[in-house]
Amino acid sequence: MREQSEGIVNLVVDNLNEQTIQLDPYALEPIQEYLAGISISRARHGFSPRETSFYVLSLKNAILDVQEESAGSDIAALYESTRALNRLFDELSTNTFETFIKGREDVILRQTDEISEISTPVIRVWDQILAMPLIGTLDSARTQTVMENLLQSIVDTGSEIAILDISGVPAVDSLVAQHLIKTVSATRLMGAECIISGIRPEIAQTVVQLGIDLSQVVTKATLASALKHAFGMLKLEVRKTQPPKPFMI
């Protein structure tokens, strides 16, 4: 950080001396570059915009001190150079701010990519029963992966039932619905059954109003009820164990 600051101060001071405080765009370029680097790295490291602009403005104060010293009693010159310095830093801080925001946006974009890349795990919850929790926005590419993963796991494990849990999906629009329906049909073609669980009340209402027909799909509100349904299909029963009867002769 210190090194960075020294570098930038030197750049600015050199620029001021040589050009008698003219804002030469060529001379300005390295400074902008420098600040851009700093603000991008600050954005990535989660600094607030306030901290970042504070940094730029504190550089200004540092240079002002230097100017004051070297100007001595020449107030007019000091005034001129201060004004020029102000203009310069206005420009610089606007630029820094823009770069900072760009840095943040890049982070966001990368995160969205990463989130959608997180492979969706297939969990074997029981013999012959698979569950796949879906989290986040489903786009075409991701749903394709989901479907392939699920079908492959059905083959690999010889499962009869797959539960797709959409509790973590923020909205089901016609595209997502279409993908879900396709996944269910493909599962059936492989001789297995697919249950969709985790349909929240607001999702249910929206899907109905949108006009999507999920009547051919077995849907459940929770993963627990889907599992119960699956047990029923496999003729399995979950019971509380009876406390052992006292032994009597």
Next chain:
Amino acid sequence: MRHTGTTMLVVLNKDAYSIQREQDVILFRNRVKEFAVRIGMGVVNQTKLITAASELVRNMLRYANGGDVLIEVITRGRENGIRLTFKDQGPGIPDIKQAMQDGFSTGRSLGLGLPGTKRLVSEFDIKSTVGVGTTVTIVKWKNG
């Protein structure tokens, strides 16, 4: 500005976005949600609005290669709401009546985007000129 009844519609806050690729959809949907949360819209209406927004923004990407969206917080009398305007310079829709029918699709899809969106929101308006582009405007009132 359009008057409805006697109370005037006032825009309190707005934001514009350009939609060019699939990632923009997620960012845009999150923004819509933020706005809806900020005016205190309930989760059911929020979900309806986000789903409608998702349909329209996907249409824009798919049929018009992207476009611009405007998010506005509006108020009319004591009612607050969100207005979204989707504007593209795509091929336009030759027959809007047909496009608004359930099941009509030139993209071999479900054909529910436009008619479904209309059912999900409080107000729906579509204008399209072949060769010029399409503009869809929707309003979802907080309690609508």
